[in-house]
Amino acid sequence: MAQDGSSMLQIDGSYQNLHQRSKGSASATTIYFPLAGANVSYVAVQFGGGFNRRPLVAVRSGSLVAMGNPQQNPDGSWWAYFYVRADVGATFDWYAYDTLAPAERGTYGLQVMNAAGEVVFDSTWRAMRVVGIVSNDGISGVTYSLPAGRTYAVAMNPGGRAIPTGPSAGVVQSFGASVSSGTISVSPFQVATIAGAASAANGPVSGIILDVTNY
Numbered sequence: 001m002a003q004d005g006s007s008m009l010q011i012d013g014s015y016q017n018l019h020q021r022s023k024g025s026a027s028a029t030t031i032y033f034p035l036a037g038a039n040v041s042y043v044a045v046q047f048g049g050g051f052n053r054r055p056l057v058a059v060r061s062g063s064l065v066a067m068g069n070p071q072q073n074p075d076g077s078w079w080a081y082f083y084v085r086a087d088v089g090a091t092f093d094w095y096a097y098d099t100l101a102p103a104e105r106g107t108y109g110l111q112v113m114n115a116a117g118e119v120v121f122d123s124t125w126r127a128m129r130v131v132g133i134v135s136n137d138g139i140s141g142v143t144y145s146l147p148a149g150r151t152y153a154v155a156m157n158p159g160g161r162a163i164p165t166g167p168s169a170g171v172v173q174s175f176g177a178s179v180s181s182g183t184i185s186v187s188p189f190q191v192a193t194i195a196g197a198a199s200a201a202n203g204p205v206s207g208i209i210l211d212v213t214n215y
Contacts, residue, residue: 011121013114018056018097019125020215022048027091028084033191035085038063040191042083047096049077056128058153058210061092064176064189066158083158085176085189095153095212097128132209134177134186138202141175141187144209148182151215156207161188162198170198175205184209 011017028041047055047070055078059065064085070078084090099119105111106124114120121127134156136142146152154177161173172192178185186205 011112013112013120015120016099016114016118017121018128019100019122020128021051021055021096021098023093023095023215025091025093026082028082028086028088031088032083035190038086039088040083040085040189041088041090042081044079044081045094046073047078047080047094049075051076051078051096051098052101053099054078055096055098056155058095058097058155058208058212059092059177060095060151060153060179060212061090062178062180063090063092064178064185064187065092066174066176066189066191068158083174083176083191093153095210095215097155100125126215129211130208131211132184134184134205134207134209136175136186136205138175138204141185143186144184146182146184146209150182150211151213152179152182152184153210153212154179154184154186154207155210156186156205159188159205160201160203162194162201164194164198164200168196170194177207 026045029043032042033040066083068081070080109123112121138159159175164170173188174191
């Protein structure tokens with residue numbers, strides 16, 4: 001096992017590190033659910049092709065953003081919906097990570113393989129740098145503080161809540177993440193209403209915080 005001086009990057013033969021396959025920026029284009037103060041808007045984002053597995057996607061935005069499950073197109077490329085707790089035009093950056101095939105190894109720098117012949121690390125690609133864990137009970141929001149001066153993004157499942165608001169009504173919430181300097185906030189926002197009897201349910205959130213500085 002090897003670790004760099006920042007303690008952010010670890011090369012471990014028992015773990016096939018992910019590397020950045022693609023990245024981009026997008027803007028919400030359509031109102032998904034109207035809310036007072038700021039609507040919930042959404043957009044479908046294409047991540048491109050060439051992935052060896054379903055991509056792990058991290059998001060960076062000043063607004064709360066929740067990502068739906070990545071879906072595969074008929075041509076093998078991937079895409080997903082992003083839901084933003086902001087009006088149409090709100091922007092976010094995304095970073096998609098994937099495993100590397102042996103044929104994708106660089107021809108210089110450091111390459112590490114495990115006993116199974118899998119690429120564990122390649123210095124010619126942008127390796128995923130995990131600097132924090134996201135976890136909550138699926139009920140309340142949570143805030144994480146990391147050193148300022150770096151660029152962070154969050155990859156997480158959006159969880160979800162069903163909340164009864166009366167005998168025959170309720171609301172559905174999703175959790176989104178926002179990033180402001182070194183402060184990462186994970187909070188719920190409403191994405192739908194329930195017409196009819198509603199039972200309380202909470203879906204916990206889990207994920208990771210990545211350092212994407214200079215990525």
